[in-house]
Amino acid sequence: MTREHHNRLLNVSLVVAPFIVFALSLFIGKYDASPRDILSVLMGKIVPSLGQNVSDTLEAAIINVRFPRIALALLVGASLSVSGASYQGLFRNPLVSSHILGVASGASFGASLGIIFNAPPFIIQLLAFIFGLTAVGIAVGITRFYRSSAALTLVLVGFITGSFFSSLVSFITYTADPNLKLPAIVFWLMGSLSSSSLKDLTFAVIPMTIGISILLLVRWRINVLSMGDEDAKALGIDPKKWRITIIICCTLVSSTAVCVSGVIGWIGLVIPHFARMLVGPNHKALLPACLSIGGVYLMIIDNLARTLTSAEVPLGILTGIIGAPIFAYLLTKGARW
Numbered sequence: 065m066t067r068e069h070h071n072r073l074l075n076v077s078l079v080v081a082p083f084i085v086f087a088l089s090l091f092i093g094k095y096d097a098s099p100r101d102i103l104s105v106l107m108g109k110i111v112p113s114l115g116q117n118v119s120d121t122l123e124a125a126i127i128n129v130r131f132p133r134i135a136l137a138l139l140v141g142a143s144l145s146v147s148g149a150s151y152q153g154l155f156r157n158p159l160v161s162s163h164i165l166g167v168a169s170g171a172s173f174g175a176s177l178g179i180i181f182n183a184p185p186f187i188i189q190l191l192a193f194i195f196g197l198t199a200v201g202i203a204v205g206i207t208r209f210y211r212s213s214a215a216l217t218l219v220l221v222g223f224i225t226g227s228f229f230s231s232l233v234s235f236i237t238y239t240a241d242p243n244l245k246l247p248a249i250v251f252w253l254m255g256s257l258s259s260s261s262l263k264d265l266t267f268a269v270i271p272m273t274i275g276i277s278i279l280l281l282v283r284w285r286i287n288v289l290s291m292g293d294e295d296a297k298a299l300g301i302d303p304k305k306w307r308i309t310i311i312i313c314c315t316l317v318s319s320t321a322v323c324v325s326g327v328i329g330w331i332g333l334v335i336p337h338f339a340r341m342l343v344g345p346n347h348k349a350l351l352p353a354c355l356s357i358g359g360v361y362l363m364i365i366d367n368l369a370r371t372l373t374s375a376e377v378p379l380g381i382l383t384g385i386i387g388a389p390i391f392a393y394l395l396t397k398g399a400r401w
Contacts, residue, residue, distance in 0.1 A: 090130055166200060255326035365382050
């Protein structure tokens, strides 16, 4: 097989794979459903007469539970992997991830506050979103007081900001009611899509789509920024302007992902490395590959979480158990950077 045919097959696979995994995931759950049942339910929303032969219980399970959950798994996985690849290119550091500027820690603090005060689910998600953005805003604001390398300073200040909000989360969990509030906070921090709904999907799809779309449109500029500020200026790119733009988009999709799924680690770190092994370090090909692979990966992980045991396993546990060995393997293979 020639290189051209190989690349063409790879591109087709990356486009088709999310649709195949999404469709197969609709069959996985407590209620058995045949392809005909699934098709009847989905088509019944367009032509009501086609869905009359399906039970109300199965229809509710597919439309209100499975579909939004699988769609959110696809969106969250794609968001975390695309933002992780963008951050790695922006900071020229293969060890940073989508949570590098304290997004996860800030969102965790916001969600913990909501849980402590018995806020409804939407308010908990909103607080997570707001504090995720706040954490990054603080990190970016602090860097204005330093004259050293902007990229390096952002990483260091992001680590400080993340540690600060992590300490606040620890304080909340320490003082929380051990019988009611503490289990809810801990379960949220482990990451899960078990309570996903159409409202969650509606809340997440717009900011995620906007952020990912902008990153895909400006991905060639990440190539330029990864060369360094001097080279970027020589090529007519304002590094400060585009760095802030990319950080805003990454923060938007990352904070949205965290607020609907909790903290799910390793995706923004592992998937970009795996994608580089397939398509190379050019972000024009890398970000679309991360979009596909990240979505497929989290959908598979979520399917495992639903089926491995009678009690659902939090996603953050599975991504850590699976992601760490995969990352170690990718390092031994020498992923291109």
